[in-house]
Amino acid sequence: MLRDLSEKVSYLQGLSEGLNITEGNPQGKIISGILGVLNEMSEEISQLQEDMDEIREYLENIDDDLLDLEETIFEDNEFMEISCRNCGEKLFIESDIFADVEDSIEVICPCCNEVVFVNDNCFDCGHESPELNADTSRGYL
Ligand SMILES: [Zn+2]
Numbered sequence: 001m002l003r004d005l006s007e008k009v010s011y012l013q014g015l016s017e018g019l020n021i022t023e024g025n026p027q028g029k030i031i032s033g034i035l036g037v038l039n040e041m042s043e044e045i046s047q048l049q050e051d052m053d054e055i056r057e058y059l060e061n062i063d064d065d066l067l068d069l070e071e072t073i074f075e076d077n078e079f080m081e082i083s084c085r086n087c088g089e090k091l092f093i094e095s096d097i098f099a100d101v102e103d104s105i106e107v108i109c110p111c112c113n114e115v116v117f118v119n120d121n122c123f124d125c126g127h128e129s130p131e132l133n134a135d136t137s138r139g140y141l
Helices: 002-018 026-076 128-140
Strands: 079-083 090-094 105-108 115-119
Touching: 002 026, 079 115
Parallel strands: none
Antiparallel strands: 079 090, 105 115
8 A cells, every 4th residue: 555655656756757747837836846745755654654563563572572471470479369358459469478488467458558468377376387397307207
């Protein structure tokens, strides 16, 4: 379609030369002027098209990279989905953050600042640790 445009302009320019439309008279001046402008416009559009293609390609690359990044993040970490009881906001929490902590963790809703989740486990009541110790000592025997 774009090639059509510049072809059409070239055709008209050739036609005007063939018909001896010169800049010698006022009508010829206008027609030559119009054809000149048309020619410039088709060149300009063609340049824009090239730029657009480059930008599109660049965007597609960014999009691919982003997808890879998302996949990597979601593969490496398991996420828990938690809904805020106060405002209903959905939060994704990395399961990893509970893996090797001894302190309890509070997750605060970014929307309403309410505590959404508290990881106070059984560390305090002493269920977890003795079992772990038992396992370790069994391992040594
Ligand atoms: Zn909330």
